[in-house]
Amino acid sequence: MSISALTDDALASELVRLVTCGSVDDGKSTLIGRLLYDTKQIFVDQMEHIEETSERRGDGYVNLALLTDGLRAEREQGITIDVAYRGFVTPKRRFQLADAPGHVQYTRNMVTGASTAAVAIVLVDARKGVIEQTRRHSYLAATLGIPHLVFAVNKMDLVEFSEVRFHEIEVELRELVALVGAQDEIVIPLSALQGDNVVERSTEMPWYQGPALLEHLETVEIAADRNLDDRRFPVQWVIRPMSDEHHDYRGYAGQIAGGVWRAGDDVLVLPSGAQSRVAAVETADGPLDFAGPGRSVTIRLEHDLDIGRGDLLCDPACPPIVARQLEATVCWMSEQPLRPGARLGIKQTTRTARAVVDEIRSVLDVHALEDDPSRHELELNDIGTIVLRLSGPLLVDSYAQNRAMGSFILIDEATNNTVAAGMIRSAEA
Amino acid sequence: MRAALLVSTTATRLSHLDELEAEAIHIMREVAAELERPVLLFSGGKDSIVLLRLAEKAFRPGGFPFPLMHVDTGHNFPEVIEFRDRRVAELGERLIVASVQESIDKGRAVEQTGPRASRNQLQTVTLLDAMFENGFDAAIGGARRDEERARAKERIFSFRDDFGQWDPRAQRPELWNLYNGRIRKGEQVRVFPISNWTELDVWQYVARERLELPLIYYAHEREVFRRDGMLYAASGFVERLPGEEPFAATVRFRTVGDMSCTGGVVSDAATLEAVVAEIAATRVTERGETRADDRASEAAMEDRKRVGYF
Numbered sequence: 178m179s180i181s182a183l184t185d186d187a188l189a190s191e192l193v194r195l196v197t198c199g200s201v202d203d204g205k206s207t208l209i210g211r212l213l214y215d216t217k218q219i220f221v222d223q224m225e226h227i228e229e230t231s232e233r234r235g236d237g238y239v240n241l242a243l244l245t246d247g248l249r250a251e252r253e254q255g256i257t258i259d260v261a262y263r264g265f266v267t268p269k270r271r272f273q274l275a276d277a278p279g280h281v282q283y284t285r286n287m288v289t290g291a292s293t294a295a296v297a298i299v300l301v302d303a304r305k306g307v308i309e310q311t312r313r314h315s316y317l318a319a320t321l322g323i324p325h326l327v328f329a330v331n332k333m334d335l336v337e338f339s340e341v342r343f344h345e346i347e348v349e350l351r352e353l354v355a356l357v358g359a360q361d362e363i364v365i366p367l368s369a370l371q372g373d374n375v376v377e378r379s380t381e382m383p384w385y386q387g388p389a390l391l392e393h394l395e396t397v398e399i400a401a402d403r404n405l406d407d408r409r410f411p412v413q414w415v416i417r418p419m420s421d422e423h424h425d426y427r428g429y430a431g432q433i434a435g436g437v438w439r440a441g442d443d444v445l446v447l448p449s450g451a452q453s454r455v456a457a458v459e460t461a462d463g464p465l466d467f468a469g470p471g472r473s474v475t476i477r478l479e480h481d482l483d484i485g486r487g488d489l490l491c492d493p494a495c496p497p498i499v500a501r502q503l504e505a506t507v508c509w510m511s512e513q514p515l516r517p518g519a520r521l522g523i524k525q526t527t528r529t530a531r532a533v534v535d536e537i538r539s540v541l542d543v544h545a546l547e548d549d550p551s552r553h554e555l556e557l558n559d560i561g562t563i564v565l566r567l568s569g570p571l572l573v574d575s576y577a578q579n580r581a582m583g584s585f586i587l588i589d590e591a592t593n594n595t596v597a598a599g600m601i602r603s604a605e606a
Numbered sequence: 607m608r609a610a611l612l613v614s615t616t617a618t619r620l621s622h623l624d625e626l627e628a629e630a631i632h633i634m635r636e637v638a639a640e641l642e643r644p645v646l647l648f649s650g651g652k653d654s655i656v657l658l659r660l661a662e663k664a665f666r667p668g669g670f671p672f673p674l675m676h677v678d679t680g681h682n683f684p685e686v687i688e689f690r691d692r693r694v695a696e697l698g699e700r701l702i703v704a705s706v707q708e709s710i711d712k713g714r715a716v717e718q719t720g721p722r723a724s725r726n727q728l729q730t731v732t733l734l735d736a737m738f739e740n741g742f743d744a745a746i747g748g749a750r751r752d753e754e755r756a757r758a759k760e761r762i763f764s765f766r767d768d769f770g771q772w773d774p775r776a777q778r779p780e781l782w783n784l785y786n787g788r789i790r791k792g793e794q795v796r797v798f799p800i801s802n803w804t805e806l807d808v809w810q811y812v813a814r815e816r817l818e819l820p821l822i823y824y825a826h827e828r829e830v831f832r833r834d835g836m837l838y839a840a841s842g843f844v845e846r847l848p849g850e851e852p853f854a855a856t857v858r859f860r861t862v863g864d865m866s867c868t869g870g871v872v873s874d875a876a877t878l879e880a881v882v883a884e885i886a887a888t889r890v891t892e893r894g895e896t897r898a899d900d901r902a903s904e905a906a907m908e909d910r911k912r913v914g915y916f
Contacts, residue, residue: 192622271622469618473631593788
């Protein structure tokens with residue numbers, strides 16, 4: 178960095194959200210520490226602090242894991258309790274890393290960290306190869322629709338940087354990907370402890386021709402992951418100043434969930450079915466020629482219609498489903514098990530309703546990675562397929578088509594807690 | 607069609623600032639829609655100045671759907687208070703000043719004494735009292751996850767019980783951009799729209815949006831004294847120890863807090879470009895360098911958050 182931080186290129190660099198999956202034993206914290214250290218993101222006072230703490234704990238080495246363990250209980254017990262978020266920057270990209278702990282409440286945390294990620298880094302211990310945890314991590318990453326998987330085959334130094342060993346693991350991983358599905362994947366041999374293939378290419382593994390981890394993260398294409406075809410705009414807030422200057426102004430504010438929006442586009446309003454055209458796509462700074470997914474904008478329409486929070490503006494040529502019933506994959510996050518007949522609050526885009534669990538079709542057997550149709554109750558950290566009946570219509574696409582339109586949370590109405598993350602598989606009127 | 611799509615992929619690509627901005631605007635609108643009486647905490651510091659810009663982007667040409675509130679220790683830099691009042695007037699929004707001095711006068715808070723006295727911790731009492739008195743159920747703040755290790759684990763919508771306390775082990779899962787703002791009467795939520803921003807992001811945004819900052823962020827000459835390796839502004843609010851002789855130095859401040867606990871750094875960076883160049887090259891975190899309140903103990907921030915600090 179340095180003075181280049183204000184150049185057009187620096188201001189225009191993309192944000193890449195990452196999630197790391199693995200446990201302390203895989204060297205995940207060491208990998209993150211290495212990534213931060215080698216990209217010079219660790220400050221002197223942080224380094225002094227972890228050196229001191231490592232010495233006091235008697236770790237015998239500078240424990241880079243301490244960088245991400247933020248809470249007192251975590252440092253005292255040497256465990257990681259909650260998802261930690263860290264930003265770091267290279268001259269090419271700005272990264273936001275969600276570090277989800279591997280053991281305690283593992284599914285809940287990983288799903289939280291993974292829900293917004295474009296890239297998942299799955300750690301594999303070169304000595305152990307593909308283990309059950311690797312399979313679970315890969316399955317979860319795929320289920321959450323993370324387009325880009327990176328398998329970091331770590332501790333290559335402990336297997337003499339063996340090409341043969343690496344290829345054994347690579348073959349297994351490619352089979353695993355074929356099973357769980359992912360848009361693309363890469364398998365990288367590395368040593369987080371020694372820094373091989375993390376930021377710099379390793380000299381110990383000349384047989385590996387691919388990029389180092391950071392090189393890959395800096396170049397993996399993420400802009401094409403968004404749905405640019407199907408226009409979707411959940412109304413979040415209505416701007417009606419009613420001041421003298423803006424007496425007739427009525428703008429629909431929200432974050433674009435799909436498609437590219439321009440003035441003149443035809444609009445269907447759901448659930449009312451009213452039709453209009455886009456008069457302007459604008460921000461507080463003025464009108465835009467067009468705006469794509471992810472941007473927070475205000476849309477004005479040519480007609481005065483009764484539209485409020487929770488309504489959806491969309492392309493009349495490809496509307497979403499106006500759904501009264503959903504089939505979805507859910508990750509259950511409450512200590513109280515979920516049983517058929519349960520009533521819950523549901524929030525999807527900016528819309529809320531109530532839902533009844535009509536059926537729990539199956540629960541994932543995390544060992545076999547197969548649906549177990551004999552179980553009909555979801556316990557904490559279980560993943561299952563359920564059918565929900567809704568009190569009012571939700572406007573949805575499948576999660577596979579559009580992450581923003583196909584995701585929802587379930588809320589326990591007695592405690593107000595978020596108790597599940599849901600991904601819509603199919604929906605019916 | 608295919609060609610048009612390719613153009614769109616490139617043309618609609620968002621920069622990190624665009625994406626962080628869109629996320630923060632989304633969060634502000636969610637708070638406004640889901641909570642009954644939110645308030646935005648505005649201190650006159652750079653992070654809350656960014657919040658005000660984001661609020662303009664979220665709600666203009668309408669007014670803000672919440673008032674602004676400053677928890678005023680009474681020991682602030684005068685330049686910052688002047689800036690605060692001017693900025694609020696420009697925006698035409700309402701500012702509530704919650705005064706730590708009043709909390710002390712009412713016997714709600716007890717002033718620390720001695721050379722190391724600070725009103726930083728007393729802010730918690732004043733903040734909580736002001737939240738209850740005004741019936742606020744959500745406070746929007748400019749805290750960032752990169753500031754401190756406990757912050758890195760805090761949610762964007764952070765729940766507080768009816769004592770205003772944070773329980774790090776009982777945080778709600780936060781998924782996609784689906785924030786759950788449901789609370790019971792008496793409970794509160796602290797919302798941090800720029801959680802995912804770094805110090806450098808904030809400065810880049812200040813540059814991109816041409817935001818005015820209080821002058822203390824830029825190098826200027828002032829009377830300072832040295833304590834624990836840090837430079838503090840000499841003022842009537844801090845009792846100096848023997849040997850802490852004031853001297854003139856060219857400094858700037860990386861954070862803006864109470865004069866009693868905010869240290870300056872020696873710097874010649876008098877322009878935005880020069881400040882950003884220094885920040886991009888710096889090797890010490892902003893809180894490690896300039897905030898005595900976080901140095902008090904290893905878990906200082908976590909302890910303060912548990913009892914209701916923002």
